[in-house]
Amino acid sequence: MKHIILTILSLFCATAFAFNSFWPGKSLNPEAVREKWGNEKFEAKRFHDGGAKVRATMTYDLLMKQKEFIGKTAAEIRSLLGNFSGFYFSDAYPTYLIDKGKQKGDDVWQIVFLIDKSRHVTEIIVHKNCCD
Amino acid sequence: MSQDPFNSLRAYGLSWTAISLCNQVYGYSDHNDESDACRHFVWAALLVNSLGKDFANRILNAHEDEPEQPESERRMDLANNLKGLEAADRIIRKGKMESSALVEEFKRQLHDHKLIVLEPRIESKE
Numbered sequence: 001m002k003h004i005i006l007t008i009l010s011l012f013c014a015t016a017f018a019f020n021s022f023w024p025g026k027s028l029n030p031e032a033v034r035e036k037w038g039n040e041k042f043e044a045k046r047f048h049d050g051g052a053k054v055r056a057t058m059t060y061d062l063l064m065k066q067k068e069f070i071g072k073t074a075a076e077i078r079s080l081l082g083n084f085s086g087f088y089f090s091d092a093y094p095t096y097l098i099d100k101g102k103q104k105g106d107d108v109w110q111i112v113f114l115i116d117k118s119r120h121v122t123e124i125i126v127h128k129n130c131c132d
Numbered sequence: 133m134s135q136d137p138f139n140s141l142r143a144y145g146l147s148w149t150a151i152s153l154c155n156q157v158y159g160y161s162d163h164n165d166e167s168d169a170c171r172h173f174v175w176a177a178l179l180v181n182s183l184g185k186d187f188a189n190r191i192l193n194a195h196e197d198e199p200e201q202p203e204s205e206r207r208m209d210l211a212n213n214l215k216g217l218e219a220a221d222r223i224i225r226k227g228k229m230e231s232s233a234l235v236e237e238f239k240r241q242l243h244d245h246k247l248i249v250l251e252p253r254i255e256s257k258e
Contacts, residue, residue: 074200078200083163083164084163085162085163086161086162086163087151087161087162087163087167087168087171090195090198091198091201091205091209092198092200092201095163097160097162100159100160101159101160104159106159108159108160119200129160130155130159130160130161131155131159131160
């Protein structure tokens, strides 16, 4: 019986892993993103050269344009938008901090480019880096 | 790792623990900074403690098998993993591994410049 339960649990978790659906933390929908950080036009160069605050203001528009990024590799995202900051699941995921809070313990938010096994972008989310 | 899904799951759970412990120190998880070094150091040590050094090595090496990762970042991660593996050996030899002792060991090694940090965190940069 123990064996069966462990097998079922392992299969469930392997599936959850495969679809990145098991990583902790909240995410924000686009409307909440717009309300929190505004809706400036996304420009790749400004995003690349900017800090978290600049990137935050363009996040809503980036989410609206996410179809342009689906299928790109993590390396292409790095080249287009700059070195990663933040962290999600593993170092392979392109992530960019957009709000570090004002002091320790404040909510910290990041943009995450979810990728598939072949490291191509499947979706862009705004994810809570810390802390619940 | 696919041959051992149950231990892989445990390893995955330990990565959460490592992140949580490091977030208590640094507030959030970043890339190439001290929090990154902390994640690798602490996760490596927790893996040794719970799953043994052989499995820990396999998991950590698989985790770094990322062709698109810049070489400097890979070197940082592998070096900090190694320090975590070595620290686990020492802590385990002394007795039970406590999270607080592990984090203190990380802080000590960071202070003594034994860990690699490519981009030290500058809190006032934003």
